[in-house]
Amino acid sequence: xxxxxxxxxxxxxxxxxxxxxxxxxxxxxxxxxxxxxxxxxxxxxxxxxxxxxxxxxxxxxxxxxxxxxxxxxxxxxxxxxxxxxxxxxxxxxxxxxxxxxxxxxxxxxxxxxxxxxxxxxxxxxxxxxxxxxxxxxxxxxxxxxxxxxxxxxxxxxxxxxxxxxxxxxxxxxxxxxxxxxxxxxxxxxxxxxxxxxxxxxxxxxxxxxxxxxxxxxxxxxxxxxxxxxxxxxxxxxxxxxxxxxxxxxxxxxxxxxxxxxxxxxxxxxxxxxxxxxxxxxxxxxxxxxxxxxxxxxxxxxxxxxxxxxxxxxxxxxxxxxxxxxxxxxxxxxxxxxxxxxxxxxxxxxxxxxxxxxxxxxxxxxxxxxxxxxxxxxxxxxxxxxxxxxxxxxxxxxxxxxxxxxxxxxxxxxxxxxxxxxxxxxxxxxxxxxxxxxxxxxxxxxxxxxxxxxxxxxxxxxxxxxxxxxxxxxxxxxxxxxxxxxxxxxx
Amino acid sequence: xxxxxxxxxxxxxxxxxxxxxxxxxxxxxxxxxxxxxxxxxxxxxxxxxxxxxxxxxxxxxxxxxxxxxxxxxxxxxxxxxxxxxxxxxxxxxxxxxxxxxxxxxxxxxxxxxxxxxxxxxxxxxxxxxxxxxxxxxxxxxxxxxxxxxxxxxxxxxxxxxxxxxxxxxxxxxxxxxxxxxxxxxxxxxxxxxxxxxxxxxxxxxxxxxxxxxxxxxxxxxxxxxxxxxxxxxxxxxxxxxxxxxxxxxxxxxxxxxxxxxxxxxx
Numbered sequence: 001x002x003x004x005x006x007x008x009x010x011x012x013x014x015x016x017x018x019x020x021x022x023x024x025x026x027x028x029x030x031x032x033x034x035x036x037x038x039x040x041x042x043x044x045x046x047x048x049x050x051x052x053x054x055x056x057x058x059x060x061x062x063x064x065x066x067x068x069x070x071x072x073x074x075x076x077x078x079x080x081x082x083x084x085x086x087x088x089x090x091x092x093x094x095x096x097x098x099x100x101x102x103x104x105x106x107x108x109x110x111x112x113x114x115x116x117x118x119x120x121x122x123x124x125x126x127x128x129x130x131x132x133x134x135x136x137x138x139x140x141x142x143x144x145x146x147x148x149x150x151x152x153x154x155x156x157x158x159x160x161x162x163x164x165x166x167x168x169x170x171x172x173x174x175x176x177x178x179x180x181x182x183x184x185x186x187x188x189x190x191x192x193x194x195x196x197x198x199x200x201x202x203x204x205x206x207x208x209x210x211x212x213x214x215x216x217x218x219x220x221x222x223x224x225x226x227x228x229x230x231x232x233x234x235x236x237x238x239x240x241x242x243x244x245x246x247x248x249x250x251x252x253x254x255x256x257x258x259x260x261x262x263x264x265x266x267x268x269x270x271x272x273x274x275x276x277x278x279x280x281x282x283x284x285x286x287x288x289x290x291x292x293x294x295x296x297x298x299x300x301x302x303x304x305x306x307x308x309x310x311x312x313x314x315x316x317x318x319x320x321x322x323x324x325x326x327x328x329x330x331x332x333x334x335x336x337x338x339x340x341x342x343x344x345x346x347x348x349x350x351x352x353x354x355x356x357x358x359x360x361x362x363x364x365x366x367x368x369x370x371x372x373x374x375x376x377x378x379x380x381x382x383x384x385x386x387x388x389x390x391x392x393x394x395x396x397x398x399x400x401x402x403x404x405x406x407x408x409x410x411x412x413x414x415x416x417x418x419x420x421x422x423x424x425x426x427x428x429x430x431x432x433x434x435x436x437x438x439x440x441x442x443x444x445x446x447x448x449x450x451x452x453x454x455x456x457x458x459x460x461x462x463x464x465x466x467x468x469x470x471x472x473x474x475x476x477x478x479x480x481x482x483x484x485x486x487x488x489x490x
Numbered sequence: 491x492x493x494x495x496x497x498x499x500x501x502x503x504x505x506x507x508x509x510x511x512x513x514x515x516x517x518x519x520x521x522x523x524x525x526x527x528x529x530x531x532x533x534x535x536x537x538x539x540x541x542x543x544x545x546x547x548x549x550x551x552x553x554x555x556x557x558x559x560x561x562x563x564x565x566x567x568x569x570x571x572x573x574x575x576x577x578x579x580x581x582x583x584x585x586x587x588x589x590x591x592x593x594x595x596x597x598x599x600x601x602x603x604x605x606x607x608x609x610x611x612x613x614x615x616x617x618x619x620x621x622x623x624x625x626x627x628x629x630x631x632x633x634x635x636x637x638x639x640x641x642x643x644x645x646x647x648x649x650x651x652x653x654x655x656x657x658x659x660x661x662x663x664x665x666x667x668x669x670x671x672x673x674x675x676x677x678x679x680x681x682x683x684x685x686x687x688x689x690x691x692x693x694x695x696x697x698x699x700x701x702x703x704x705x706x707x708x709x710x711x712x713x714x715x716x717x718x719x720x721x722x723x724x725x726x727x728x729x730x731x732x733x734x735x736x737x738x739x740x741x742x743x744x745x746x747x748x749x750x751x752x753x754x755x756x
Contacts, residue, residue, distance in 0.1 A: 290562065371599035375662070377560055379612040379669055380589030389611065394602045 006059070006165050010172045014052035017176035021047035021183040029185050038190035046189040047179035049196045055172035062164045070156045074149045088453075092146065099127075099150035100157075102136030109134055118151055219468060222461035230254060230455040235462060241425035243445065243456045254459050256466060258425040262435035263467075266346045266421060267410035269431060273350025274410075275403055278357025285358070286365040287387055298362070305355040309415040316348040316420030328432055336432040338422070343431045345420035349413055353406045360405065364398030364482075365391060397481050404478035408471040414439040438463050508533040508673060508703040509554060514568035516549055516558065523549050525727040527568075531720075536695060536704045538718035538735065540711060542755065545724040547707045551675050554705065555591035556584040572673065589616050592671035592702075596678040598658030600650030600665075605642050608650040608661060609633060612669035628668055636664025637694045656687020663694060667702075674698060676706040680713065692717050711751055715739050723747045 022044035029036050036043075074096060075089065083092050106112040111134040112120075120127055121144065128142045142150075183189070227235070230252075238255020281301060285294055321339025328336040328343075336343075368391050376386040392399070414437075422434025423444065445460040452458075509531040516524035524546045531537050539547035549558070556577060558564040570577050577587055589612065600608050609629045612618075619625035629646075633639040638660040642653070650661055659679060666674060676695070680688040695717050698704055708714050714721050715735060722732040723744070731738060731747045742748045749755045 369599070371595060371597055372601060374557065374560075374593075374595060375599040375601065375665075376611070377557060378555065378588055378593035378595070379615070379665065380585050380587075381611075381615050382585050385615055389615075390601050 003063075006168060007056075010052055010055045010059070010168060013055075013169075013172045013176055014048040017047035017051045017179060018044035020176075021180050024180065025183050025185060025187075025189075028183075036185045037188050038193075042189040042193050043183050043187070045193050046187075046196075047176060047183065049193065050179040051172045051176035053196070054175050055168045058171055059164070059168045062160075062167070066157070066160045066164070070153060070160065073156060074153045077149045077152060078145055095142075096146055096149045096153055098137060099131070099142050099146055100153040102131040102134065102138055103150060103154060105136045106131055106134035118155065120147065120151070216468070219461050219465045222458055223465045225453075226455060226458035226462045229458065235459070239427060241441070243459070252456055254455065256438070256463065258427050259436065259438045259441050259463065260466075261427050262342070262421070262425065263411055263437040263439070265342050265431070265435060266349060266417060266437060267407060269342060269346025270349035270353055270410045271403065271407060273347055274353035274357050274406060277350075278354045278406075279361055279399065281354065281358040282361035282365060283387060283392075286362050287383065287391070298359075301355050301358055303355075304351070305359070307352075309352065309413060310419075312348050312352050313415040313419030316344050316416055320344050320348050321420065324432070335430070338434065340420060340422035340434045341432045342421060342435050345417050346431070348420055349410055349416050352413070352416065353410060356406050356409060357402055360402035361395070361399050364395045364402065367398070368394045397484060401478040401482035404474050404481070408474040408478070411474070412439060412467065412471055413437075414443060418443060438467050442467075506533045507531070508572065509705075510569075510571045510574075511550075511553075512569045512571075514550065514553060514566065514570060516546070516553060516567075517565045518549075518561070519563040523727055524553070527724075527729045529722060529729060529732055531703055531705060533703045534699055534701075535720055536699050536706060536718040537720045537722065538714035539705065539707045539722050539724060540709075540714050540750070541724035541730075542750065543709075546727045547722075547724045548677050550724070550729075551677055551705060551707050554673065554675055555588045555593055557588070557593065559584050589669050590671055591673045591675060592666035592669060594659070594663050594666050594674065594676045594679045597682050598655055598662050600653070600658050600661055602649065602651055604647045605633075605650045605653070605661060606646040609665050609668050612665065616669060618669070632664045632668035633661075635667050635698070636660045637690065637697070638664055654687070656683050656690060659683060659687065659691055660694065663691070663698075667698070672702060674702045674704045676704065678707050678709060681709060688713070711739070723750060725750070 022040045025036060025043040026033075026040050033040075071093060075093060078089070078092055078096070083089055103112070103117045107114055107117050112130065127147055128138055131138050131142070235254055235256055237257065238253060239257050240253040240255050241258045242253040244252045285298055285301075289297060317339070321341070321344045324341065324344055324347075325336055325339050326332060328334075330336075372390050372394055373386055376390045381389070417437045417440045421436055421440070423436050423440065424434045425436050425441065426433070428435065442460045442463050445457055445463075507530045509529075511527060511529045511531075514524055514527045515522065527546075527550055539551060541547050552558045553566055553570060554572075554577075558566060566578060572591070576582070601611065603611070606629055609632050610625055613625060613628045619628055630639065630643075633642060638657060641657060642648075642661075650658065653661060659682070663674075663676075663679070679695075680691050683691065692713065695704060695706065706714075706717065718735045720732070721735040721738040723730045723738065723742075723746075725746050731742060731744045733743075738747060739751060742751065746755070
């Protein structure tokens, strides 16, 4: 049974349960609705909730668990001898899945009967050719163990889906029946629905948190794999970044330092641009601007934050780069070779961060109590004296937090760097030279056609993990500072 | 017995008027908050402004040091003269004026700085000290006048926000007197304090009268009776009655004043 149908049937059961429970409780209450504990719709919602949610939950868990179970079972069928030296169990399993898909396709097209697909043997028929004829993608000659595994794979999946459909429908019906039985005027349906809503909200929050955990785990395993192939000390302290794509292992230098240097250099240039401009803009908006100017200027500034970074990248590549070359290039001061440089990417990234800094700082400056300003004005201080000596010191921890958050965004930025800073990994102090960052290199290491199991590709995960740890540390530090500040005026 | 002091204060009123307001009108946008207020505030006297909430007493107080200038929609008409000079004259810099007319606010609002820096803030801005020693002197004198020196002299570098509410308010008074003002405006200075801290601040106010003209807005009629020599009763934006405190509280002329001090309105 297709998944969509199963889903729709569960919903139909829930809808029916809603209507039935609602009419049942109405019938039981007779004429006087005040004898009901809750509004009739709550009884209906309770029934719909109890029939749909457990069933759908089981459906989701089953869908997640079945591939694991089937893969494990099938994996056990493949003897170690069937795995070639240059290959791995994972690759063989992928082949099994492809063969199973091929069989499905052949059956669907009528080139093979269901019976044949289940009982074919490589010794009697040339399965590979027949599958290719049916239009399936087959990468290598299908051997008997693989074919048998693929057949088993198909059978297990089919049976699994059937059992799943039955179980899910039974749970939905049982839930509906249960809710229908407990529906009577004294039942506290309203409170039950309230609990259901609470559970829904908790689930949403946990999904967000668990996803973060999942991202970390996916990085961790590949990072560990990378460090098994490449020494960690050379990765963290190597000053040369020269991955080789020709051979495997050995020849590559994968030192992170040039990339980290590029990242920090560009981020620093970006912050030097963004922090003063953003901060001054925030001070103007929160302290000097009239409400009318503020109502107009603040959204305009925040429009900057909505521009996709790839557009900023284009701006760097087409406008800022050439402009800088004109001034600092061979025709001008002669410091700059081409438009892609640390300066180009840093300037544009700084522009990108302005609304980030200004918007956060603006909120923080506004949070400084008016009584502080009154106190200062009352002593005969001017507006700028008040801001410099009272408002900013009071807001400083929050502003530092805002700057750190901006820094972690700068460190994680990719597209502007790819388009604006070039691709050369080098340790240099000249801001008019091309450099590259950790993020840009992650992109280039994973989009190449190198073998996924090689250190050249796996290094991307180690880079990602390093970046993740750095930005996470910055964010935690920033949040800590911001929170500490917030407590001051409680 | 009763008439004699009444007579002498009348005498000083004629000779020593510090602040003279004439036909003052204040508008917040469309709202006419202060209507035709004329009053003469004497030097070396505590003058109390009383009246129900929203009657305009704080608004009028804030006109005296032009704090209302910081509110965009606020407009002030009429004349307010300090020592005969119109403070709303175009040539008067409100920032300079506020150094001369100190203000203490309803809620203690020490800056998030050390106790020392809180008091030194005004003198530093106005360049009153040529060196560190002079500044130290000014700070000590201000803290002594604020009757808080003994409590904080050993921890001048501790943050001002760490003091208790009453100490914070006395710190704010010390901060205000550090700039050597001639007039001290106090906007319900004790409303956030407990009775003990209130008593300390009231005692302080009485001492400050030696050097300044003190104007205090208060909701507590007992406080007005305790600390002030003159009392002005505001109602709905009008100055209803202005006279010696003893007269206002014993024998008010206006029926509205009597209703308010006996608790029938307000």
